[in-house]
Amino acid sequence: MRILCVFLGVLVVRAWALVLPTITMPPCDSPEAEMAAGVFQDYINAQRTSGFKYALNQIDEIKIIGTPNMEIYKMEIELLETKCHVLDPAPVTACPVRTKAEIAVEADCDVALTKTGGVLTVIEHRCKSEPETSTEDICVGCPHLLPLNDTNALQMTTASLAVFNSRTANVSLSKYAILEVGRLTTQVVSGAPKLFSEYVIVETNCTTTEDDNCVPLNQSMATYGFCTSGNVIANVSVDCRIFAPQQPVVEPAQNGTIPLLMIDMTGQLSAESVESLDPVKQASIISIVKRQAPAAGTVAPGGQSNTMPVPVCPGKVKFF
Structure with missing residues (x-):
């Protein structure tokens, strides 16, 4: 009976050791951290349908939870807004980041990814964006943001598009x-x-000589463009760059990931619905994350040390 109890005890200890997740905290500038952050950067830019693309500025924190079937990456990532609209086909590496004097916008994101079979997938994220700093702290006479419903600015915008259409x-x-x-x-x-x-x-079904009942063309047929305009008193200037026809946007539900949840500088959510993961997979991930590992410096069953190295974070700043 005593031998049987000892045998059962060993089985219990070994079984516990098999399901216990491992936790590692690699440097924030390590290749695996940079790769995961790059996957999220591409994901967030691909999922957004409005606004500007974001570029990675800094990795603030990373923790990797290892399980028998997958690795779970928990990260804190800082992004900066670029001057490329999300419809611009240019790669984000070719998009200039707004400077502080141009009212840079920063997005702080909490991100979770899984790595299975060497493939990283974003499963959860939450971002909050706001101006990086006030331009009053940088220079006198710097630009100031206006609300997107500012009447005078919108009238100038409409007038500048009329100038562009008359040119074409x-x-x-x-x-x-x-x-x-x-x-x-x-x-x-x-x-x-x-x-x-x-x-x-966006291109419409009208020619430039027609003024009424213009309807934007279907996404698969239309061309898009990005314009910058300005005015001093009554003089309006405009510069527009036309993009190639866009490919249909892939819905988040089709790739099994959660869509972007971006909080803008007003504190309002720009996407209010969050797609759920498969319930079985979601429950599995939640149970793994909540499961407690032995404290640092202790020895897990099986004799393996659980001491974790001091993390080298946050990582380097890429822009400012």
């Missing part, structure tokens, strides 16, 4: 309509206030 009338291009106003700013230039606008345009 001589080359038989379609008429464009405003799809989204991404940013409105004001700045004092030579003693006079100047308005600036950044907005996205």
Whole structure:
């Protein structure tokens, strides 16, 4: 009977050792941390349908929970807004990041990914975005953000698009309509206030000589563009760059991941619904994360030390 009890005790200890997750905290600038952050950067830019692309600025924290079937990455990541709209096909590496003087916008994200078969997948994330700092702390006369419903700035935006459409009338291009106003700013230039606008345009079924009943073309057929405009008093300037036709957007539900939950600088959610994972997979992940590992410095069943090295975090700042 005593031998049997000892045997059962050994089986229990070994079984516990098999299910106990391992926890590692690699340096924030390690290749595995950079790879996971890069996957999230690409994911967040691909999932968003409005606003500007984000570029990785710093990895603040990373913890990897190892299980027999997968690794779970828990990360804190800082992103910075670029000047490329999400519809711009340019890779994010080619997109300049806004400077502090241009009212840089920072997004702080809590991210969870899984790694199975060498493939990293974003399963959960929450981001909060806000201006990186006030321009008053940087320079006198720097631009200031305006609300996206500012009447004067929107009137200037509409006038600038009319200027662009009139330019293209001589080359038989379609008429464009405003799809989204991404940013409105004001700045004092030579003693006079100047308005600036950044907005996205979409091709319509009208030619530039037609004015009424214009409807944007289907996404698979339409071309899009990005315009910057400004004015001093009544003089309006505009510069637009037209993109290639866009590919259909892949819905988040089709790739099994959770869509972006971005909180803007006003504190409002820009995406209110969150797709759920498969209940079985979700329960498995939650149980693994909640399971407690032995404290640092103790020895887990099987004689393996659970001492974790001091993490080297946060990582280096890529921009500012």
